[in-house]
Amino acid sequence: MCPQLGYGVADGTESAVIKEQMKVAHVLRKYVPREWGGTESVLFRLLRGLRACGTEGVVFCPCAEGELGRDPLAEDGTPVKRFRYFVPIWGVSHEQREQLVRLGGNLMSFDLGRQLWGEPSIDLIHTHALNRLGAMAWWVAKRRGIPLVLTIHGGVYDLPDAVRSSLTAPLKGGFEWGRVFGWMLQSRRLLDNVDAVITCNPREAELVRQKHPGQRVMVQPHGVETARFAVDHRESARAAYPQLADRRVILVVGRVDPAKNQDWVVRQFQEVLRRHPGCVLVLAGACTNPVYGGELARLIETLGLGKDVQLTGGIDPGSPVLAGLMQLSEVLVVPSLSETFGLVILEAWAAGTAVLSSKTSGACSLVEHGTNGWLFDLDEPAGFHRSLDVILTDPEHRRAVVELGNRTARDEYDVLVLARRVEDLYRSLIEKKGGRKL
Secondary structure (H helix, E strand, C coil): CCEEEEEEEECCEEEEEEEECEEEEEECCCCCHHHCCHHHHHHHHHHHHHHHCCEEEEEEEECCCCCCCCCHHHHCCCCEEEECCECCCECCCHHHHHHHHHHHCCCECHHHHHHHHHCCCCCEEEECCCHHHHHHHHHHHHHHCCCEEEEECCCCCCCCHHHHHHHHHHHCCCECCCHHHHHHHCHHHHHHHCCEEEECCHHHHHHHHHHCCCCCEEECCCCECHHHHHCCCHHHHHHHCHHHCCCEEEEEECCECHHHCHHHHHHHHHHHHHHCCCEEEEEECCECCHHHHHHHHHHHHHCCCCCCEEEEECCCCCCCHHHHHHHHCCEEEECCCCCCCCHHHHHHHHHCCEEEEECCHHHHHHCCECCCEEEECCCCHHHHHHHHHHHHHCHHHHHHHHHHHHHHHHHHCEHHHHHHHHHHHHHHHHHHHHCCCC
């Protein structure tokens, strides 16, 4: 560790404090920049915030096929090291294997263990992966005598049955011979073995505490760079999508995947157009499920919505276009089947956009219906249309709701504020493990 000069404030006076700089290894289950999504945004902002606090990060992630293109993490100053992996399952098709790697695969890697063991001067390992990769990180951390922190991104216990089924669907017909590695690494005991669990919503935290009593669980909401979304980027969005001119934009942001449930909004959009002519639905996000993506495209064509629904594909995470799309939009709709947090809600708030979300646990922990956003039940489309009517026809109410969301994003969810909390957790665990004051 290297000493770093920080500042503490006590009794109204500023005093210099020497803080030891930390180095943290972050383990990911997947990192493909062209398929950038919420998890990648969360990590990017966390690493940037931690760097501002004086904590160095290095990312370990699986090798990826094809041309990766730009690497925002590396460009931002975080070393990215890739490890070889394999999918220990017999009897599945190439398409099933690809889908497992994209989303739900329980990957295995001996190379990860070798790289983590050989990485010099790391003080803590932070795994953003569960199962065998997370357990390999625990195995190395235990033998190096350093703490291991686990962040739950997509949910473990707080998952609807439909989402859980979609994650295991690619395993159908296969034999998972890699379970022996999971048994050797104690992957099923990972949540008991780590030094702390971070989750982004209170419901998941409550379930983890119930099933793993005594475990240290920290609720850490995701952060947003509010200053970036405060800059007006609408011209960038107009230049990228001139077809949106003179249309009222209804925006959905998220990877094209069954869990994000874009087809639900498409099915409602004929009624939206009947009530509010001139609207256009923009679906922004990379397609991570080609089968679902094809079904979505066919649905749009079948319903005759080709001129009224715009699919953008993946948008470069460093581009101002996404912020510009939010600023252009009348409302951001979040139709997800499951969101353990809902980072896109914070982004919309920071951009000054109204939010209309399905009642996932993440949205319900952020949004108070009619106060800082609106909520609806997926099984009651009439409620969705009632709320959308308010958003599109009552500008004064919409403005008040948007202003409150924007203020909440700035005051409570700015990335630097939240990164300091994670840094404090790191330091307390390192001190406890190493018996020395940082």
